[in-house]
Amino acid sequence: MTIRVMTSDPTGTAAWAQLSELAGSVGGSTIRSLCSVDRDWLRISAASIFMDASRQRVNSDVVKSLMALASECGVEVLRDQMFSGVHINSTEDRAVLHTALRAPLSAGVHDGDVDVSQSVSEVLHRMAQFSGAVRQGEILGASGLKFSHVINIGIGGSDLGPAMAYQALAPFCDPDIQMQFVSNVDPADIHQALIGLDPASTLFIVASKTFTTAETMTNAGVARDWLVSELGEGAVGSHFVALSTNASAVAEFGVTEDFTFGFWDWVGGRYSMDSAIGLSTMIAIGPAAFFEMLEGFRAMDVHFQSAPAEVNLPIVMGLLAVWNRNFLGIETTAVLPYSHVLARFPAYLQQLTMESNGKSVRRDGSGVTYATGAIVWGEPGTNGQHSFYQLLHQGTSTVAVDEIIIATSEYPDQIQQDMLVANALAQASVLSMGRTLDEVVEAGTPVPLALHKVMPGNRPTTVLMAQRLDPFTLGSLIALYEHSVFVQGAIWGINSFDQWGVELGKIVALGILDEIETGRSADETLDAPTRASIKQYLKLK
Numbered sequence: 001m002t003i004r005v006m007t008s009d010p011t012g013t014a015a016w017a018q019l020s021e022l023a024g025s026v027g028g029s030t031i032r033s034l035c036s037v038d039r040d041w042l043r044i045s046a047a048s049i050f051m052d053a054s055r056q057r058v059n060s061d062v063v064k065s066l067m068a069l070a071s072e073c074g075v076e077v078l079r080d081q082m083f084s085g086v087h088i089n090s091t092e093d094r095a096v097l098h099t100a101l102r103a104p105l106s107a108g109v110h111d112g113d114v115d116v117s118q119s120v121s122e123v124l125h126r127m128a129q130f131s132g133a134v135r136q137g138e139i140l141g142a143s144g145l146k147f148s149h150v151i152n153i154g155i156g157g158s159d160l161g162p163a164m165a166y167q168a169l170a171p172f173c174d175p176d177i178q179m180q181f182v183s184n185v186d187p188a189d190i191h192q193a194l195i196g197l198d199p200a201s202t203l204f205i206v207a208s209k210t211f212t213t214a215e216t217m218t219n220a221g222v223a224r225d226w227l228v229s230e231l232g233e234g235a236v237g238s239h240f241v242a243l244s245t246n247a248s249a250v251a252e253f254g255v256t257e258d259f260t261f262g263f264w265d266w267v268g269g270r271y272s273m274d275s276a277i278g279l280s281t282m283i284a285i286g287p288a289a290f291f292e293m294l295e296g297f298r299a300m301d302v303h304f305q306s307a308p309a310e311v312n313l314p315i316v317m318g319l320l321a322v323w324n325r326n327f328l329g330i331e332t333t334a335v336l337p338y339s340h341v342l343a344r345f346p347a348y349l350q351q352l353t354m355e356s357n358g359k360s361v362r363r364d365g366s367g368v369t370y371a372t373g374a375i376v377w378g379e380p381g382t383n384g385q386h387s388f389y390q391l392l393h394q395g396t397s398t399v400a401v402d403e404i405i406i407a408t409s410e411y412p413d414q415i416q417q418d419m420l421v422a423n424a425l426a427q428a429s430v431l432s433m434g435r436t437l438d439e440v441v442e443a444g445t446p447v448p449l450a451l452h453k454v455m456p457g458n459r460p461t462t463v464l465m466a467q468r469l470d471p472f473t474l475g476s477l478i479a480l481y482e483h484s485v486f487v488q489g490a491i492w493g494i495n496s497f498d499q500w501g502v503e504l505g506k507i508v509a510l511g512i513l514d515e516i517e518t519g520r521s522a523d524e525t526l527d528a529p530t531r532a533s534i535k536q537y538l539k540l541k
Contacts, residue, residue: 008362008493011370015069022062023327030458031057031432046313047299047476048466055432055461056320057328066319067309075315075490082486083305085111089266089497090363096497097264098271098482102297102475111266120275123261127279128287130241130261134203135174135286142235143200151180151193152280153223154207155215158243159183160351161273162207164344165281165293168474171341171410173284181280182223185215190222199230205241205280209263211249214506224253243276268497270351271482274475289471296475304483313480317462318487324400324460325374325488334392335378337404338424339469345404346378349481356485356496363495372492374400382423392431393455401461403428404477408468424463431459 010016026034039054042063058066070076082088085095100109100116109116133139137146152162163181166173173179180193204223208216220240227239236254244250245262261276273281274294282290304314324330335346357373379387381403392399405424409417434457440450464480466473489496508526512534515523521535 008364009366009369010069010073010491010493013069013072015065015072018065019062019069019323019327022065026059026062027057027328029057029059030434031055031460032434032457034059035433044311044313044316046303046307047296047479048473049300049313049476049480050465051313051317052463052465053316053320055428055463056323057458057460058320058323062323063310063316063319066323069322069491070309070315070319070487073491073493075318075487076309078490079304079483079486083109083301085109085116089495091495091498091500092265094497095266096268097266098268098274099297099301101267101274102294102301104298111264116264116266119264123263123276124291127261127276127282128290130259131279131282131290132287134283135177140238141200141203142231142238145198145201147177147203148201149178149180149197150203150205150280150283151182151223152205152207153182153190153216153219154205154243154277155183155213156351157269157272158207158213158216158277160270160344160348162278162280164342164348165273165278165474166284167344168339168341168469169281169285169289169293169471172286172289172471174286177283179280179284182219183215185218187222190219194223194226199227199235199239202227203239203241205243206253206255207243207277209243209245209265209269211242211244211246211253214509220253241279243279268499270355273478285471293471293475296472296477297479298475299472300476300479300483304479314483315487317480318484318491320460320462321374321400321484321488322491325371328398328460329371330374330398330400330460331371332375332377332397333400333402334388335376335402335404336381336384336424336427337378338381338420339404339406340380341469342404343380346376348478349378350376352481353485355499355502357489357492357494358501359489359492359494359496362493364493368492368494370492372488372494378402381427382420385423385427389427392459398459401428401431401459403461403463405463405465406467406469407465410468410470428461428463430455431457432461433457 035054042054043052078088082096083099085097087093087095089096095111097109097111097116100120103109103117105117105121107117134147140146159181166179182190182193206216206220224236227235237256240255240259242250242255242260250260261279263272263275267275274297304312309315335349337345353376354373359372360368362368403424405421435455437450437454440453441447445453486496511523515521515534519538521531521538
């Protein structure tokens with residue numbers, strides 16, 4: 001199918017020109033002045049998520065022009081193509097169908113002649129049977145013991161999503177099965193994970209689509225040797241699960257067909273946590289809760305597909321990100337979850353956003369002439385308040401902020417939860433509204449010191465709030481960010497679904513490894529500083 005969108009260069013649209021003009025007037029306004037009247041129209045809710053964007057530096061004219069920009073750039077056209085299986089990943093000639101992972105069987109999603117919905121349903125059914133059997137002790141280790149520890153070995157999307165979900169959904173996890181996640185090729189990662197474990201009750205999940213990912217397979221080899229040294233070669237088939245499509249490599253490793261779960265080339269790694277990559281999540285929280293998470297994903301998908309643009313959470317969120325990046329010149333966004341169990345969520349979003357939209361070439365091959373892909377980072381509140389919030393409040397760089405607030409904790413002390421939320425709302429207020437010199441002086445601070453206590457505010461802040469962080473809400477929250485990232489990429493005219501920038505470093509690393517293993521530093525294809533570094537490393541090791 002042919003991709004049809006209005007334009008791949010947003011700067012040529014009438015809306016872009018209008019927004020550029022508005023940036024000079026509205027962009028110079030303060031959030032405090034804009035919020036002098038209530039802006040309820042910037043508060044939207046869907047799929048258990050309540051978004052308050054009233055602290056953004058926009059007015060109705062800006063939002064109207066952003067909506068026009070979305071129309072001129074064909075955001076909704078491209079969205080519909082994505083959901084219908086058009087190969088919008090043009091550089092790899094692939095469909096982008098992560099939304100099919102949570103669509104019902106009746107959706108009948110196809111990639112060409114292939115019924116995607118049917119194959120997804122079959123894999124999910126097998127995952128449910130397997131995870132249920134592990135949880136119930138019906139699938140046992142080679143020595144007949146129930147699995148008490150599961151180690152997920154992967155990297156990138158094969159690690160970040162499952163690791164984030166395990167921590168985020170800790171109150172819903174089986175306390176009798178402990179999960180660990182190994183991703184780094186640094187030997188400390190795998191060896192520390194194995195300390196104190198009994199091979200007879202340890203299950204390994206090796207997540208690699210090709211079963212050739214260097215870091216993953218190196219760690220898997222260490223785990224295999226550790227298991228074999230204690231239980232023998234014959235135990236491998238009872239203790240290793242493969243999440244892969246490379247059947248021959250999986251079989252050579254010793255994983256049985258019943259312990260192998262596949263996925264598809266139309267699922268990018270950073271969008272894969274609700275595919276077979278989520279097997280560790282399903283074992284931890286159980287099949288029923290996993291399907292609740294899929295329902296949360298699906299609820300946001302349906303909202304994104306059907307809600308009018310002006311009340312469509314992902315569209316509004318994505319357009320505000322474009323406004324901040326391109327028209328206000330804000331280069332970075334801090335994601336601040338006021339939830340301890342969401343500690344890994346900012347790291348998860350780093351891959352989702354920066355691997356997707358960290359691009360400088362448009363879909364048509366032409367270079368971009370505008371900023372793309374904001375830098376995303378963050379830590380949970382209130383810890384961050386005692387770390388980097390000083391820069392957020394009074395630093396010379398303006399940072400946009402997403403705060404995530406959960407109203408009800410899964411843990412019993414509501415007083416602490418109230419304290420946490422009070423801090424979150426206070427920070428949102430100060431970040432956006434600031435504190436003037438007159439206000440500081442009126443509070444009793446002498447002028448010389450008062451100058452140091454002024455808070456400029458004017459930091460665009462979005463507050464996302466949910467009643468509780470259950471599997472449904474987590475799925476909905478992730479899908480919100482997925483689709484927001486999509487909207488931004490569609491506006492910028494880039495392919496958000498390839499990652500060529502990741503590949504070259506891997507290729508060069510293989511050449512350097514060969515130099516290291518042969519004890520040389522003479523490869524003339526390598527630059528002089530790299531050859532010097534290899535030589536120094538060989539001396540030090």
